[in-house]
Amino acid sequence: MSKKGSGGAVKNPGAEPTLGIDPFQDTLRRLREAFKSGRTRSAEFRAAQLQGLGRFLQENKQLLQDALAQDLHKSAFEADVSEIITTQNEVDYALKNLQAWMKDEPGSTNLFMKLDSVFIRKEPFGLVLIIAPWNYPVNLVLVPLVGALAAGNCVVLKPSEISQGTEKVLAEVLPQYLDQSCFAVVLGGPQETGQLLEHKFNYIFFTGSPRVGKIVMTAAAKHLTPVTLELGGKNPCYVDDNCDPQTVANRVAWFRYFNAGQTCVAPDYVLCSPEMQERLLPALQSTITRFYGDDPQSSPNLGRIINQKQFQRLRALLGCGHVAIGGQSDESDRYIAPTVLVDVQETEPVMQEEIFGPILPIVNVRSVDEAIEFINRREKPLALYAFSNSSQVVNQMLERTSSGGFAGNDGFLYVSLLSVPLGGVGHSGMGRYHGKFTFDTFSHHRTCLLAPSGLEKLKEIRYPPYTDWNQQLLRWGMGPKSCTLL
């Protein structure tokens, strides 16, 4: 359902003097009224929106690739595999399953209620807000959108102002493919987002840092708005002595340096023994050379840091420990070489904050137990990785730690599975999505019981006055043993 027009995005209020005028009020009111009118409820409408989104991806593939290249120096391969294809996949999956997802889910009844009709109705929440980050600016804004639309909500998108190229495409082109009475893109920085969050939404979906996650949840609390927070953390990567260093190096390096390390589920640091480290370093060097050549800066396959602020932050981290591999940087290009650091102390900055860059520190531990202890002393991460030939070691890691997700002997491949939810725990987030989980996230599951209007005799037993006989019967009938049937 494409519409001609200005694009439907609220212009950056910083461009005009606002003097206390709320720039979002009209847009939000319009969307709320549209929701009240019931327009978004029908399967046809939702499917049309999803189809529009699909067409947006297909018809603007080059535009999106260019924007991603501009923002993050993302290669066409990375752009396709991690953003465009993944989102297209989600759109197709939602279209295929929409009817099934929307159906009332029948519930099982107990002995007393066999004659009732019982089901769970999936309802849209209403007006939902999706706040997206800059590292996968297409994927992380559109995949939640797929679920929000499929669930029948009206949606406000707030893409990151940091990934400017993509922000422009989303603000100017995307609305043309969707019904703009039920969908809007709003723009702005931290100040405008703060203003936006003062409004009441029926659901807020936020992807970003834990620090801002707290701000979002606090703002949501004022309106009792439920939230999903996809945050981050330091994802540990344990490498056992019992493994092939080259294979491990290939896999770890690929997931670490993908998108120049700016991935919330990337392995953040390695835990291994000093002996393993000796074997791993040359393997990593070999992998990096193979992937990016002798001069990684000239490789088209390596991304760049999103902006100066992040670049400066990362460059400062290069001073931690010792540089074993890489360590070069170029400010004019926002380039940081694929780097491995050793002799890193737990107290140094590189081990205190989520790195979010192409730097891989190695911390030495003497055993699996020490690694597990190390991990459990810290905040629960979004992802946890363990590499070992021994499935016992991998299982130990899994059972004795907690994290959003876990992968043995590989990186974040599991995010490509639509059947598997992506979400954090503790400081790495709350809630989850992807595939049907997104639809469920944006739906209220309403329990409905329809009793027969007659057959009152059966209900008599529950009414007072409660004579002795009555009491005995109820105690027996509803008693514990019968309760197993209940």
Place this chain on the structure above:
Amino acid sequence: MEREVQRVRQAFLSGRSRSLRFRLQQLEALRRMVQEREKDILAAIAADLCKSEFNAYSQEVITVLGEIDFMLENLPEWVTAKPVKKNLLTMLDEAYIQPQPLGVVLIIGAWNYPFVLTIQPLIGAIAAGNAVIIKPSELSENTAKIVAKLLPQYLDQDLYIVINGGVEETTELLKQRFDHVFYTGNTAVGKIVMEAAAKHLTPVTLELGGKSPCYVDKDCDLDIVCRRITWGKYMNCGQTCIAPDYILCEASLQSQIVWKIKETVKEFYGENIKESPDYDRIINLRHFKRILSLLEGQKIAFGGETDEATRYIAPTVLTDVDPKTKVMQEEIFGPILPIVPVKNVDEAIDFINEREKPLALYVFSHNHKLIKRMIDETSSGGVTGNDVIMHFMLNSLPFGGVGSSGMGAYHGKHSFDTFSHQRPCLLKSLKREGANKLRYPPNSQSKVDWGKFFLLKRFNKEKFGLLLLTFLGIVAAVLVKKHQAVLRRKALLIFLVVHRLRWSSKQR
């Protein structure tokens, strides 16, 4: 306070709450506690709410026992990892979702059903393998005391503790860090709880309230309807979060409804309601006075008698109620039933939608289309059609609110899910590294196409794909075992190319 929480956290970190055997043991112990000390528990509840022991049993203890039994039966299945569907890229790997405990859970109970509203969430938290701190409501003092006394006698004393206290203690408690906070109570405090939880990024479940509307259509059997409404409204003296708060109906039905409810009240509680052992009392003086103030300026069709000394308020019905008056501005939580006349079902739906989403919605009609319309065009935590309260009773269905009536849900498996982290796990082997070449740089367009091929889930749907898949699996296994790396890769690639070409041509 901090020390207590630390102690519980240390207990959780010891790992002993995690094994299935331990969880079942604790649940069985809880069951024994409820059965062996039934008298004490019933006496406490009865004392708090001036209700008969039978009412306390049928309203609270039965539900608790039912929930424990349901957990004991199903927990072994729930704790197991659930395999998930894989794509071509992960077809040779193990992929599943493993439920894990969250850690230390805080449960804040309410006073209206002080036992079940504290213990039912506790059951779920234990079942999910967590350590729990329980903060019963201080308004239901006797139940709070008995829970604090009994729990340590039956359950692990370091993993499950009770902290009693008022607003001050609760505020202190909320400053601590938990892995989940479960709160049952009112909307205003719900916001405070969520805000406190936000500081630690702690997920919350909030079971709040609201004004649950009850629409009575003219096409219904009023006798039956009024009996059901009377039962649900005056149970626990109206102090039920899912009680029908007010009635919406056409003006012509009012007098009939009033008459029938009056008759039913007489039938249920006798001529002298005060003497009926089955009619309960208001929890305390503050609420008594609050509810009384709701009667000001209202047309009392029947009822309205009160006795401050015993905190007794008679079952009361108000007619022709003005939506702007106080009784329609807050959740009544008392035995007062306002009737707000509306012209028709359209007006009723508009009326409901103009207000906050309630915890429950009730609609009485023979006309199924009308009921369906009510459900379709409104929103609420849950719905019961042609009855009240009952959707709460099914522990196979989620019980929770939406909007200002709450977030999250529980009961049965939904409790287990609420208090668990469902952790996705993908286990690969370090072998078959050759297959990964596809994703490693340097990249090319052909690699993109391959990437697309592997990411899309096709092999479930096409029969030949399945066959080829088996082939691939066997070939891969055989080659890995027997042949050299080069040969292995080549053979795999040939098969994949063939399949890929056939797949691509199918695309066009």
